Amino acid sequence: MKIRVDPDRCQGHARCFGLAPELFEIDDYGLSTVVGDGRVPPELEERARLAIANCPEYAIDDCS
Amino acid sequence: MSSERERLMDTVVVVGAGLAGLRACEGLRQKGYSGRLVLVGDEVHDPYDRPPLSKQFLAGTVALEQVMLRSAEELGGLGLELRMGPEHRARRLDVAAGVVELEDGEELAFDGLVLATGSRARHLPGTEHLPGVFTLRSLDDAVSLKAVLESGARLLVVGAGFIGMEVAATARALGAAVTVVEPLEVPLGRVIGPLAGEALTRLHEAHGVRLLLGRGVASLEATPGGLRAELDDGTTLEADAVLVGIGAVPNVEWLDGSGLEIEESGVICDSTLEAAPGVVVAGDIARWPYVKSERVRLEHRTNAAEQGEHAAASLLGSREPFSTVPYVWSDQYDVKIQLLGIPRPTDDCEVLEGSFEEGSCLAVYGRQGSFTAAIGFHKARSLMRLRPLFLRGATFDEARTALG
Numbered sequence: 009m010k011i012r013v014d015p016d017r018c019q020g021h022a023r024c025f026g027l028a029p030e031l032f033e034i035d036d037y038g039l040s041t042v043v044g045d046g047r048v049p050p051e052l053e054e055r056a057r058l059a060i061a062n063c064p065e066y067a068i069d070d071c072s
Numbered sequence: 073m074s075s076e077r078e079r080l081m082d083t084v085v086v087v088g089a090g091l092a093g094l095r096a097c098e099g100l101r102q103k104g105y106s107g108r109l110v111l112v113g114d115e116v117h118d119p120y121d122r123p124p125l126s127k128q129f130l131a132g133t134v135a136l137e138q139v140m141l142r143s144a145e146e147l148g149g150l151g152l153e154l155r156m157g158p159e160h161r162a163r164r165l166d167v168a169a170g171v172v173e174l175e176d177g178e179e180l181a182f183d184g185l186v187l188a189t190g191s192r193a194r195h196l197p198g199t200e201h202l203p204g205v206f207t208l209r210s211l212d213d214a215v216s217l218k219a220v221l222e223s224g225a226r227l228l229v230v231g232a233g234f235i236g237m238e239v240a241a242t243a244r245a246l247g248a249a250v251t252v253v254e255p256l257e258v259p260l261g262r263v264i265g266p267l268a269g270e271a272l273t274r275l276h277e278a279h280g281v282r283l284l285l286g287r288g289v290a291s292l293e294a295t296p297g298g299l300r301a302e303l304d305d306g307t308t309l310e311a312d313a314v315l316v317g318i319g320a321v322p323n324v325e326w327l328d329g330s331g332l333e334i335e336e337s338g339v340i341c342d343s344t345l346e347a348a349p350g351v352v353v354a355g356d357i358a359r360w361p362y363v364k365s366e367r368v369r370l371e372h373r374t375n376a377a378e379q380g381e382h383a384a385a386s387l388l389g390s391r392e393p394f395s396t397v398p399y400v401w402s403d404q405y406d407v408k409i410q411l412l413g414i415p416r417p418t419d420d421c422e423v424l425e426g427s428f429e430e431g432s433c434l435a436v437y438g439r440q441g442s443f444t445a446a447i448g449f450h451k452a453r454s455l456m457r458l459r460p461l462f463l464r465g466a467t468f469d470e471a472r473t474a475l476g
Contacts, residue, residue: 038452
């Protein structure tokens with residue numbers, strides 16, 4: 009699984025970071041980027057899906 | 073996953089075509105339900121997103137197409153039978169008979185039912201039909217309000233809640249002259265308490281909003297030049313437009329006599345969001361056991377999304393309890409305000425980072441030793457680091473020292 013954050017959609021809620029801090033980095037405005045190249049280790053896939061489902065802006069997607 | 077329940081269901085009816093209803097439909101399909109799925113909504117629009125209506129859409133930075141939650145293709149892919157528009161509004165439910173009756177008389181028999189009828193805007197009594205008086209709940213409301221918000225327009229906002237303060241901020245950005253009238257002493261006082269509320273007073277005053285706090289509107293009438301409001305302290309205000317933002321009324325009246333139990337305008341459901349066998353509830357109208365079995369009803373956007381999906385799973389036989397950390401946000405000027413949990417105005421409130429004076433601040437709320445909520449102004453990262461503490465029921469002391 010591989011994920012990405014659309015920087016145009018992200019509005020800085022940081023919910024992804026709250027749900028899966030291993031997978032997202034957050035700047036001071038709450039704007040999110042994926043850690044590394046966005047590849048998700050198998051044990052974190054459930055959390056990645058949770059982050060995708062809980063983004064209020066639909067800014068995260070599974071691009072694998 | 074195919075459950076016993078799923079095999080027994082041929083028709084699921086979802087009443088309410090907002091975010092909760094949409095997510096319920098998507099959840100049902102994702103979890104393998106392939107039977108007849110009827111979506112009932114009382115607006116003609118496809119499901120759309122409400123948060124931008126008072127912000128980017130009103131400001132004109134986001135177009136109508138971008139407010140829609142799904143594309144026509146995505147909706148088509150769900151295989152829905154649509155009943156959209158006022159003539160299809162659900163007007164009666166009989167749980168025992170398994171039938172929903174619509175405004176045009178159609179009777180929809182169901183095996184499974186999702187109730188997600190949301191809320192409507194509360195009006196100032198007697199002003200609903202006055203020209204120039206608006207509420208903001210629906211897309212049509214936003215289109216109407218947008219048309220009158222122009223540079224130099226005099227806008228009176230009644231009620232300093234989320235909608236009122238967001239519209240005030242947007243209207244200022246558009247160059248309107250804005251006055252806000254609110255009976256409480258601070259904006260959002262019932263939600264975030266005095267400390268954070270005072271910070272909002274300063275924020276809006278710094279942007280040129282005139283805040284008339286601690287008083288209410290006694291009368292509102294049309295004049296040849298626009299509208300005139302008289303406040304309960306005798307003050308008279310002239311305005312070109314009035315936005316009434318005094319809360320929302322859950323759409324539950326139609327459930328009278330349905331066999332479901334209604335408490336404080338919410339449909340009582342269990343921890344799985346089930347209100348009766350084969351009947352689940354999601355979003356604004358769901359009243360479910362939150363922390364320590366205290367029942368709450370939330371009008372948050374994220375709650376509608378999460379509960380829609382969860383209710384779908386419960387309808388298909390999952391017994392998983394719904395668990396959430398309540399989250400609501402507001403964008404006012406360039407400040408993102410985020411709130412986790414459910415504070416009460418009387419809770420203790422302690423600042424952990426920054427200060428409300430400088431506009432960047434993180435504070436936590438506590439009640440009788442429990443950690444009840446956290447609020448951030450421009451503090452998304454720190455705020456979300458506190459999220460796990462809610463899930464494990466941390467104490468106020470733990471929350472106060474968590475970021476140390």
